[in-house]
Amino acid sequence: xxxxxxxxxxxxxxxxxxxxxxxxxxxxxxxxxxxxxxxxxxxxxxxxxxxxxxxxxxxxxxxxxxxxxxxxxxxxxxxxxxxxxxxxxxxxxxxxxxxxxxxxxxxxxxxxxxxxxxxxxxxxxxxxxxxxxxxxxxxxxxxxxxxxxxxxxxxxxxxxxxxxxxxxxxxxxxxxxxxxxxxxxxxxxxxxxxxxxxxxxxxxxxxxxxxxxxxxxxxxxxxxxxxxxxxxxxxxxxxxxxxxxxxxxxxxxxxxxxxxxxxxxxxxxxxxxxxxxxxxxxxxxxxxxxxxxxxxxxxxxxxxxxxxxxxxxxxxxxxxxxxxxxxxxxxxxxxxxxxxxxxxxxxxxxxxxxxxxxxxxxxxxxxxxxxxxxxxxxxxxxxxxxxxxxxxxxxxxxxxxxxxxxxxxxxxxxxxxxxxxxxxxxxxxxxxxxxxxxxxxxxxxxxxxxxxxxxxxxxxxxxxxx
Amino acid sequence: xxxxxxxxxxxxxxxxxxxxxxxxxxxxxxxxxxxxxxxxxxxxxxxxxxxxxxxxxxxxxxxxxxxxxxxxxxxxxxxxxxxxxxxxxxxxxxxxxxxxxxxxxxxxxxxxxxxxxxxxxxxxxxxxxxxxxxxxxxxxxxxxxxxxxxxxxxxxxxxxxxxxxxxxxxxxxxxxxxxxxxxxxxxxxxxxxxxxxxxxxxxxxxxxxxxxxxxxxxxxxxx
Numbered sequence: 001x002x003x004x005x006x007x008x009x010x011x012x013x014x015x016x017x018x019x020x021x022x023x024x025x026x027x028x029x030x031x032x033x034x035x036x037x038x039x040x041x042x043x044x045x046x047x048x049x050x051x052x053x054x055x056x057x058x059x060x061x062x063x064x065x066x067x068x069x070x071x072x073x074x075x076x077x078x079x080x081x082x083x084x085x086x087x088x089x090x091x092x093x094x095x096x097x098x099x100x101x102x103x104x105x106x107x108x109x110x111x112x113x114x115x116x117x118x119x120x121x122x123x124x125x126x127x128x129x130x131x132x133x134x135x136x137x138x139x140x141x142x143x144x145x146x147x148x149x150x151x152x153x154x155x156x157x158x159x160x161x162x163x164x165x166x167x168x169x170x171x172x173x174x175x176x177x178x179x180x181x182x183x184x185x186x187x188x189x190x191x192x193x194x195x196x197x198x199x200x201x202x203x204x205x206x207x208x209x210x211x212x213x214x215x216x217x218x219x220x221x222x223x224x225x226x227x228x229x230x231x232x233x234x235x236x237x238x239x240x241x242x243x244x245x246x247x248x249x250x251x252x253x254x255x256x257x258x259x260x261x262x263x264x265x266x267x268x269x270x271x272x273x274x275x276x277x278x279x280x281x282x283x284x285x286x287x288x289x290x291x292x293x294x295x296x297x298x299x300x301x302x303x304x305x306x307x308x309x310x311x312x313x314x315x316x317x318x319x320x321x322x323x324x325x326x327x328x329x330x331x332x333x334x335x336x337x338x339x340x341x342x343x344x345x346x347x348x349x350x351x352x353x354x355x356x357x358x359x360x361x362x363x364x365x366x367x368x369x370x371x372x373x374x375x376x377x378x379x380x381x382x383x384x385x386x387x388x389x390x391x392x393x394x395x396x397x398x399x400x401x402x403x404x405x406x407x408x409x410x411x412x413x414x415x416x417x418x419x420x421x422x423x424x425x426x427x428x429x430x431x432x433x434x435x436x437x438x439x440x441x442x443x444x445x446x447x448x449x450x451x452x453x454x455x456x457x458x459x460x461x462x463x464x465x466x
Numbered sequence: 467x468x469x470x471x472x473x474x475x476x477x478x479x480x481x482x483x484x485x486x487x488x489x490x491x492x493x494x495x496x497x498x499x500x501x502x503x504x505x506x507x508x509x510x511x512x513x514x515x516x517x518x519x520x521x522x523x524x525x526x527x528x529x530x531x532x533x534x535x536x537x538x539x540x541x542x543x544x545x546x547x548x549x550x551x552x553x554x555x556x557x558x559x560x561x562x563x564x565x566x567x568x569x570x571x572x573x574x575x576x577x578x579x580x581x582x583x584x585x586x587x588x589x590x591x592x593x594x595x596x597x598x599x600x601x602x603x604x605x606x607x608x609x610x611x612x613x614x615x616x617x618x619x620x621x622x623x624x625x626x627x628x629x630x631x632x633x634x635x636x637x638x639x640x641x642x643x644x645x646x647x648x649x650x651x652x653x654x655x656x657x658x659x660x661x662x663x664x665x666x667x668x669x670x671x672x673x674x675x676x677x678x679x680x681x682x683x684x685x686x687x688x689x
Contacts, residue, residue, distance in 0.1 A: 004555050004556070004558035004559050005555055006522060006524070006541065006555055006556050006558075007479065007539065007558075007559060087504055108507065109507035109526035109528065109537070110507065110526065110528035110535075110537070181508050181510070184510055185510060185511075185512055188510070188512060188521065188522075188524075189512050189521060192512070192521045192522070192552055192555060193521075195551075195555055196551045196552055196555070199551035199554070199555075200551060203551075
């Protein structure tokens, strides 16, 4: 059996608090007028309490005689070395004075821990009344002139029956047994607790090491990602810029005249090239936002102007779809400090999204307000409505069910996930909106009713844009 | 298992394992009632206020057969999942395991999980599952939704471990499980350590002494 903390065999002093036993012993002695001793299995006294001086007058008298003291010590040694049967009845041991001790084995789980001794007591009645009736061993130890004194001391001692002495020693054993049982519980509780804490610490240390290794791997992955992004930015954009640039040159007639049909083809090449460049930029921004490397600039902005420019950018597309595109920008909005490029991109993405999902003849309205915001914005973050600006893009489009309201902000999410879906797109426009807004300290969310249209809100803290 | 040749003492460690609330402590309480007071110590229970075992229970059993003194340390582990480190501590060095499972079908996942945990902790504690006997007690068979005798037979046929049906709260199957475990442990110890030949410890004599100390229960009306 390998050593486990629960298999330890606690020692006597692990189990009982000797100071407590001493208190019990003293109380016992006061109550029954007899001495009390607790000795360990080797016969060493752990706790001893003597009866009141008047009760042990004879012992004191005898111990004043040199031979008496020796005999007393020898008797005590014999009593303490007694090994009453484990689990058996108490035994008695006689003293040369005529006194007697009662002793019982103290055990735990069938093993001897020690012995409880009660006494000395004067057994039975009547006590000797004459010098001749004194025990011979006592008489031999006391000089003749002092024997009458010895008799007087013996007479003073109170008699205790063997039966009572046995009951008292049984009682003492039961009290100590209860203390030991409580001590065992305490010993194991603290031992197991300490061991559990040690085990937990070991597990935590193990986990910490694993987490540290994982963190290091993540950092390495991040470094690789950043390096990949930088490379891709260059490698993807450079040839695309050439495609767009050469298309422009062809259109400008630098390579000779261009027929009308050719012009149309080149315009398509250029348009698609610019679309692809925009998509690549958005993907890179999404990746940067995910890795927390997006930087926010602070530009003094006229919100009204920003909205107007965004509307101009999307109007051709809206016109093609015969949509009504209007703005409800509060007049006299203060100039605000915000990242111009990001806020413009946010507006363009929201407007592009609204135009895409609104059927012919529908309406798209963009609004901007400062202050006077309602309770919905309170959940936006640790800023109050009065300190915020809110942009909203409302459409009369196809709308969506509640379950999609949050998911549409996840990268590459499509409400219609089929390959044959009606509305094209990579699914990164709204994800970029949320990431840009988040890095500017704000919140983006949507409200919608399927079949009736959607409104996308963006709240930005004025504290960071003023 | 420890043998103190000088003092002719052998110590055997038995562990009652199983999911929370399957009746491990009830088994020990019933054994405590059944074993004659001269042959057992007090039942040590370290429990929380809600009467759930926090650390473990320990029932010491001791008796002499011939000139050899036998000490059995019978433990329960805390069943709640969170106390795994204590379970490992208690399980370390076990000579045999009684796996107490709730016999209701709805408790099957908990039993399976605890069984897997036992096997994992045995491996972690270096206890060889091929040489350390395990007996299984399916407890609470009086409750609705419990396994039928036919199902018990099928379960027993699937594994190597003996299955003991029980209603521990009524004392049924408790002694059978204990005696079954002890017999399997002694047989295993004899096979591996030749305790019969080298130490003169006769399995039959020990089992006979043990049975003699498992008297009819006392202290419960109508039993």
